Amino acid sequence: MTRPGADVFLRNDWNVEEIIAIHDSPLLSLVARASAVHREFHDVDDVQKASLLSIKTGGCPEDCGYCPQSAHHKEVKLERVHMMSPDEVLAIAAKARAAGADRFCMGAAWRSVRDGREFDAVLAMVRGVREMGMEACVTLGMINAAQAGRLKEAGLTAYNHNLDTGPDYYDKIISTRTYDDRLETLKAVRGAGIEMCCGGIIGMGEGVADRAAMLATLARFDPHPESVPINALTPVKGTPLGDMPRVDSLDFVRMIATTRIVLPASRVRLSAGRSVLSREAQVLCMVAGANSIFYGEALLTTPNVEACADDALFAALGPQGACKAPDSPAGA
Secondary structure: OEOOOOOOEOOOOOOHHHHHHHHOOOHHHHHHHHHHHHHHHOOOOOOEEEEEEEEEEOOEOOOOOOOOOEOOOOOOOOOOEOOOOHHHHHHHHHHHHHOOOOEEEEEEOOOEOOOOHHHHHHHHHHHHHHHOOOEEEEEOOEOOHHHHHHHHHHOOOEEEOOOEOOOOOHHHOOOOOOHHHHHHHHHHHHHOOOEEEOOEEEOOOOOHHHHHHHHHHHHOOOOOOOEEEEEEOOOOOOOOOOOOOOOOHHHHHHHHHHHHHHOOOOEEEEOOOHHHOOHHHHHHHHHOOEEEEEOOOEEOOEEOOOHHHHHHHHHHHOOOOOOOHHHOOOOO
16 A cells, blocks of 8 residues: 555565565665655654653563563663553653653553453553643553453553564564463554554664564564664663663664664654664664654663753754753653
8 A cells, every 4th residue: 555645665575585675775865765754654754752751660571582671681770660650750741842742652561461459550650641732642451352441441552562673583582471471462552553663672682584584573563663763782781781782773774764664654763772773873864764763761670861861852953942951851
């Protein structure tokens, strides 16, 4: 199928070899092609600011090799935070809104959602964020169809549940949840009519074929995920991937551009790992098709770009006013 009036097709039948060929094409040609696709489907000046908050931190029973919140990684120095109250979360959401965020994302370090008091609190948070006029997104681990339905009734805009990587590399990153488990949660999200926020992480030792396989899996969803976060690994000491080298900035650009071409209508989110990119590299990612950033000085438990630097970035993209770091929102 295709967007009316567009010259670019929305495809659900991409194969890995095609995507590898796109990814490995000459960089300037790749960025030019991705930029043209971006212009077909999006307003290039529309870069969404999303704010992310950890509402329950640490103690997760999963063993994801990249994650400092895993209870398996005993050497990680992380302060556990029990479930925040709706009032606490909504106060932070209000500050994020005042600082310019129009999407507020909430993450809890759970393997899966359990019905009860804590899930009811999440539903209250979602309702409160929506009442402020912001989009609401949560990432809570695995959910079933009934729980997805309750989130939809509360007004949830999107559910984040990343694939992390391609199916063949997945078991090298996590053993406590299968790839099919992830797909089942995404099926429940789709079935409830909630937007899908689903992407992955590069720089975990995977190859280009694994990155391409992840994008091919995402492209098979019909419709494509509305939101696709592309993260670069932030190595954390004490995790199994804590000594991995940082992703080269141009590899990040290549992944953003390839994602834009394969998933033309999706909002591509320049996510974790952005803090080590220069301002110019971030702009190049936006030229290549990224049209959202996370705004705030932490992404769950890892550092993000300082708010003042983001204000300067947006001022360079188009007049946005003076830097206002003291009022900036922060994640947990």
